[in-house]
Amino acid sequence: MTEGLSGLVLFTLTVAALATALILPPGVAAAYVLARWRGPGKGVVETVLALPLVLPPTAVGLVLLEVLARDAPLGRLLDGLGVDVVFTPKAVVLAGAVMAFPLLVRSARAGFEEVDPRLVAVARTLGDSRARAFFRVTLPLAWRGVLTGTLFAFSRALGEFGATVLVAGNIPGRTQTLSLAIFQRTQMGRDGEALGLAGVAALLAFGAMYVAEVVSRRRGARVRT
Amino acid sequence: MMELSVRLPLARFPLEVEARFTSASVAVMGRSGSGKTSLLEVLAGLRRGARGRVVVGARVLLDSAARVDLPPEARRMGYVPQDALLFPHLTVAQNVRYGARGGRGARVDEALALLELEPLLRRYPATLSGGEKQRVALARALASAPDLLLLDEPLAALDVALKERVLPYLLRVRDEARVPMLYVTHQLGEARALAREALLLDGGRVLAAGAADAVLGSAARGVLAAEGNEEENILEGVLERPEGHGPRLRVTAELALWVPDGPGVVTGARAAYAVPAEDILLSTGPLSGVSARNVMAGAVTALEPAGPGGCAALVDVAGHRWVVRLTQVSVDELGLAKGMRVHLAVKSAACRRLR
Incomplete structure (x- = not known):
């Protein structure tokens, strides 16, 4: 199914996009809560959410593998539903999602923190419920942060290797992404081919990061009070 | 027309206000930090922890004894904060239309005309002067068809350039739009020109409340003169x-x-x-x-x-x-x-x- 370069690129872009889409709702929600909530234990929650950034990706992959194992509660539940994750494309999406999550949350949170809560208060006196004020005021004012975070997350998922290789394996035509293919070609001594793939990966990463840069640099150009 | 019985702990003292007003324009006066802005926020429903009873017109907004505490969106208060707080991502026209939903469209045109905002409709708040922002905030509140306007004085009024002062517009709002208002100010002259009744606050407590002529006399002058307010x-x-x-x-x-x-x-x-x-x-x-x-x-x-x-x-x-x-x-x-x-x-x- 992923025969040839175009298949490989398409598969890599697809799983990265799915991973990003998967974490977007919970990531934005977590970012908003972290930006507004002043309760106890906030530091601990923030640290836990940031862990995938600094842990060895293989360690994260190992944890995922354990959680999804047939004898673990979640694995048993999924097995009972007939859902197979480990060593399938679903595992590639999952690994990318988990590794990209903290990047999304960090940028989106910075975006939400820039929104004056008193603007939301005014929106509510004008008849908005909490939810309506979020979509009419908070999100439009924080969108650059959210978009930047989304692009960072996408870029991270695009190049994910360590967690993916543990939980999804490196199966050509099934779970193999660009970064996994580079590793495989190198192992096989096909360095030239690996280098070519690395060039393609660099091009994709450049595209996503460039857009993220442009968006974040223009942050607030118009919306200063 | 308005019944206030409010208690709210503040950082330096508790806000304790008991007052009744029968007219449609009430000035709230007092030196900086006397609790004026907090009182407006309590009325708008923006201060959790306020206790007591607030009735505006025939509507009960807060009644702690009966466990009534309407959320801000159900209170129909037209809140105009000191710093205007316009939505920076929206144009002047979009700001004014923000709260005008469900057949309140006519109010938008009325508010835009009354506050002479037609030339500014497509501008963004970042490009407006202080007085213009204040007028947009006032129009935005008016266009939401509120039961009561809550106006926090924009800065110390006398420091504001003459052409920036909102007072002439407030007189028009009072006389033409006929929306009841509660107006926070430092300026005795403004209060006298605008209000039929007044409330004088000091340290979170009511020093005087009632007919403007009575309240805005020596007590108000004594409280405000200490701050070096000029009078006009x-x-x-x-x-x-x-x-x-x-x-x-x-x-x-x-x-x-x-x-x-x-x-x-x-x-x-x-x-x-x-x-x-x-x-x-x-x-x-x-x-x-x-x-x-x-x-x-x-x-x-x-x-x-x-x-x-x-x-x-x-x-x-x-x-x-x-x-x-x-x-x-x-x-x-x-x-x-x-x-x-x-x-x-x-x-x-x-x-x-x-x-």
Whole structure:
């Protein structure tokens, strides 16, 4: 199914996009809560959410593998539903999602923190419920942060290797992404081919990061009070 | 029309307000940090932890005993905060339309016209001046068809350039849109011009509440003079131009004021002018041969302390009460006393048009 370069690129872009889409709702929600909530234990929650950034990706992959194992509660539940994750494309999406999550949350949170809560208060006196004020005021004012975070997350998922290789394996035509293919070609001594793939990966990463840069640099150009 | 019985712990003291108002325009006065803004926020439903009872018109907004505490979106309060807080991602037109939903569209046009915002419709808040922002915030609140406008004074009013002052627009809102308002201000002159009733706060407590004339007297002056607030007389009327003369503001049948001529001075137009209490000359004898064009005869109705070494003489001229600021030394030298006949002289150049 992923025969040839175009298949490989398409598969890599697809799983990265799915991973990003998967974490977007919970990531934005977590970012908003972290930006507004002043309760106890906030530091601990923030640290836990940031862990995938600094842990060895293989360690994260190992944890995922354990959680999804047939004898673990979640694995048993999924097995009972007939859902197979480990060593399938679903595992590639999952690994990318988990590794990209903290990047999304960090940028989106910075975006939400820039929104004056008193603007939301005014929106509510004008008849908005909490939810309506979020979509009419908070999100439009924080969108650059959210978009930047989304692009960072996408870029991270695009190049994910360590967690993916543990939980999804490196199966050509099934779970193999660009970064996994580079590793495989190198192992096989096909360095030239690996280098070519690395060039393609660099091009994709450049595209996503460039857009993220442009968006974040223009942050607030118009919306200063 | 409005019943307040509010308790809210603040950082330095508790806010404790008990008051009832029957008119549609109430001024809230007090020095900085006396709890004025907190009171507005309690009414708007933006302060959790407020207890007591708030009734506006026939609607109960807060009744702790009955566990009623309406959320801000259900209170129909038109809140205009001190710093305007316009939505920075929306144009002026979008800001004003923000709260106008469900058949309130007509209110938008009315608010835009009343506050003269048509030339600004497509601008973003970042490009507006302070006074323009305040007008947009006022229009936004008006367009949401509120039961009550809650207006927090934009800065110390006298520091704001004349053309930036919102007062003339507030007079129009009161007289043309006829929306009830609660107006926080530092300016005694503004409060007198705008309000029928007043509430004077000090340290979170009510110092005086009731009819504006009674509340905005010596107690208010004492509280506000300590902050070095200047005082001004505000006169509203219609501009006229008698044959062979310059423009004159007709305030009442008996009272008119010569005012400076200028491009915006149009015969027949309604206008408001401010005369600083310090710019008025007071004489115990008849005035003749003075250059000031406005010379009026009246009677001293009260002498009140106003700031260190200062005194405010209240002078009744044909039913209109003027405030004249003098030093205590002048009062002693002139032998001023209540009931004395005096003359006031005001240069037309001291009459400054608002807006």
